[in-house]
Amino acid sequence: MAKVFDAAEVAKHNTRESCWVVLYGKVYDVTDFLSSHPGGAKIILKLAGKDATEEYDPIHPPGILEDELKPEQCIGTVDAATLPKEEPPLQDNKPSQGPPPMENLLNLDEIEEVATKQVNKKAWAYYWSASDDKFSKQFNNEVYRSILLRPRVFRDCERCDLTSTVLGHKLGMPIYVAPAAMARLGHPDGEAGIAEACRGFGAMQIISNNASMTPEQIVKDASPDQVFGWQLYAQIDRKKSEAMLARINKLNAIKFIVLTLDAPVPGKREDDERNSMEGAAAPVPSGIKEAEKSDTPDVSQASGGVGRSLFAGTDPTLTWRETLPWLAKHTDLPIVLKGLQTHEDAYLASLHTPQVKGIILSNHGGRALDSAPPAVHTLLEIRKYCPEVFDKLEVYVDGGIRRGTDIVKALCLGAKAVGIGRAALWGLGAGGVDGVRRTLQILSDESKTCMRLLGVETVDGLGPEYINTRMAEQQIFDGPSRLDSLRRDFRAKL
Numbered sequence: 001m002a003k004v005f006d007a008a009e010v011a012k013h014n015t016r017e018s019c020w021v022v023l024y025g026k027v028y029d030v031t032d033f034l035s036s037h038p039g040g041a042k043i044i045l046k047l048a049g050k051d052a053t054e055e056y057d058p059i060h061p062p063g064i065l066e067d068e069l070k071p072e073q074c075i076g077t078v079d080a081a082t083l084p085k086e087e088p089p090l091q092d093n094k095p096s097q098g099p100p101p102m103e104n105l106l107n108l109d110e111i112e113e114v115a116t117k118q119v120n121k122k123a124w125a126y127y128w129s130a131s132d133d134k135f136s137k138q139f140n141n142e143v144y145r146s147i148l149l150r151p152r153v154f155r156d157c158e159r160c161d162l163t164s165t166v167l168g169h170k171l172g173m174p175i176y177v178a179p180a181a182m183a184r185l186g187h188p189d190g191e192a193g194i195a196e197a198c199r200g201f202g203a204m205q206i207i208s209n210n211a212s213m214t215p216e217q218i219v220k221d222a223s224p225d226q227v228f229g230w231q232l233y234a235q236i237d238r239k240k241s242e243a244m245l246a247r248i249n250k251l252n253a254i255k256f257i258v259l260t261l262d263a264p265v266p267g268k269r270e271d272d273e274r275n276s277m278e279g280a281a282a283p284v285p286s287g288i289k290e291a292e293k294s295d296t297p298d299v300s301q302a303s304g305g306v307g308r309s310l311f312a313g314t315d316p317t318l319t320w321r322e323t324l325p326w327l328a329k330h331t332d333l334p335i336v337l338k339g340l341q342t343h344e345d346a347y348l349a350s351l352h353t354p355q356v357k358g359i360i361l362s363n364h365g366g367r368a369l370d371s372a373p374p375a376v377h378t379l380l381e382i383r384k385y386c387p388e389v390f391d392k393l394e395v396y397v398d399g400g401i402r403r404g405t406d407i408v409k410a411l412c413l414g415a416k417a418v419g420i421g422r423a424a425l426w427g428l429g430a431g432g433v434d435g436v437r438r439t440l441q442i443l444s445d446e447s448k449t450c451m452r453l454l455g456v457e458t459v460d461g462l463g464p465e466y467i468n469t470r471m472a473e474q475q476i477f478d479g480p481s482r483l484d485s486l487r488r489d490f491r492a493k494l
Helices: 007-011 031-036 041-045 064-068 108-118 121-128 135-145 190-201 215-219 238-249 270-277 305-310 320-330 343-350 375-385 404-412 422-454 483-493
Strands: 020-023 026-029 074-078 164-166 169-171 175-177 204-207 228-232 254-260 335-340 356-361 394-398 417-420
Touching: 007 020, 031 041, 108 422, 121 270, 121 422, 135 375, 135 404, 175 190, 175 422, 190 204, 190 215, 190 422, 204 215, 215 228, 215 238, 228 238, 238 254, 238 320, 254 320, 254 356, 335 343, 343 356, 343 375, 343 483, 356 375, 375 394, 375 404, 404 417, 404 422, 417 422
Parallel strands: 175 204, 175 417, 204 228, 228 254, 254 335, 335 356, 356 394, 394 417
Antiparallel strands: 020 026, 026 074, 164 169
């Protein structure tokens, strides 16, 4: 029979030498796990001797405990009656009343505003944060304002059809949910809720490598024609990535693999880091090394917030020559490369067909390298230096999408589909599945209105003749393309 512990007894085990935590009513001795925890020991030590369920549950998919801990590390259960009943902190900005009806929200800014009042500070900081001065995050949105539309008249605009295809799969709209992590941090519906909303619109969803639910849970109720991609962060321990790929290969709903390249190391997301530092002045449990008791935080050892902890174990050494052949050994699914930010890399990707079927132009939502170019600039670079890429690969974009006009402009420039990341998370935070539905509905309606006013009936009918990009073109790269040398180098390595 499992031993039942009093919460006061558990609380005594709050040091590196003896570290216990309570999860889902069970008591775990994680002392030996501290040094191998992917997010670092400090994250666990903050919760040592306490019930960590509320912190743990929204971030970790089911099954992680069983994978990471030995059975004998579960040493008993806790008497629930002895656990302290803590009031939520005042700074945790949850309102006393629920959100307004989703149909009353008219645009994505209003949805984000409502979500900000619903989610806790940890979720807000992780979702909202971006690198350094947030220039790329802001410019991702602003660049679309610099592109003007060129409406045509005397055209029948009664009908508008948003249907499209991605990798041969039909979609109800050219809008997809980008791989946004930790959805349950903002709402219990999580990534499965996003999938449910996408199902009703025929929208595609790329599931984050750091999803807070398992891929099996997320696609469980998918319709037969629903399209998913799976995002992969290749791990230093390749066996972990290979095991995950083996699972993904068995899920028919997942049609392709998205290898993420724009964040080989985490960016400096100060809002997320600042939130993680709250409470740092609290008494340090006995047994912590003297160097860690300093009043001045050791930045080199800081947990860095949710974002940085998710990057633990990610391999920063990926290369064209080694990574793609490795991937080919472990999946036959089409490969989409995410995070290309120059025409040179887009061109190199086009040389790796047929394994590589598509590319996502992205600067990681401004969360990796600040002042990296927005996807629009990379689209314009490709059109200028190597337009043949559009014939060899499907090109998708994400970052900064706030309006249907943004989506239409990207499609006019040659994008096959347009992704939203934060917008889906804010929709989820605002109203769960209904909030994501409302987000997609707004973008769908705005895109149709834009196309009708341009005089275009179908997505395939959109093209560069419907936009004026002169202002944006002044800011794109204007140096030598070096494509000839890239081609020679590629052939020399064959």
